[in-house]
Amino acid sequence: MAFSDRELLARIIKCEAGGEGENGMKAVATTIMNRVRVPYGEYHRVGQGDVRRILYQKGQFDCMRSILGGSPNPQNIWTNPPEQIHYDIADWALAGNRLYPIGYSLWYFNPYAACPYIFPYNGVGSFQVKVLQHCFYNPTELYANT
Structure with missing residues (x-):
């Protein structure tokens, strides 16, 4: 049985930012919906x-892959069912809400260090804000040509 959009979004919120608290999860949900x-x-x-289509786009979200680097990926949307908070945040995002500091960010990642100013490294995103462990990036003018 295929997951609904709501279910998919709740699952990726948990997988990508489940340990980041409500604002961290809302930040990830905002970025996904910005895309x-x-x-x-x-x-x-x-x-x-x-x-x-955004969630299943190849190479975008590690949590959408059951195999990562040739090995089973234990942290994926199929093995980590969401809880009520993840559904609530998915509903919030699907309703058109966004976390203000995220702006129009299209990318996020956890660098395990200081946030680089440019990400992705092809120059299409510039640093917007850090929310807990994730850095968020707004599109630059170069993004329009991608």
Whole structure:
């Protein structure tokens, strides 16, 4: 049985930011929904406003892969069912809400160090804010050509 958009979003919120508290989870949910709603660039072209296409886009979310680096990935959306807080945040994000400091960020990652100013490294994102362990990045002008 295929998961609903709500279920998929709740699962990825838990997998990607389950240990980051409510604001960390809302920040990740905001970024994912920014990708769904961006009106230009790669995510607009590939995602076409569909959360499923964004989540399943190849190479975007480690939690969407059962195999990582040739080995089983124990931290994925299939082995970590969501709890009520994850559904609540998914509903919040699907309703159009966004966490203010995240802005229009399209990327996040946990560098386990200081946040680099540019990410991804092709220069299409610039540092916006750090929320707990994750750094968030807004698109630069270069993103429009992706």
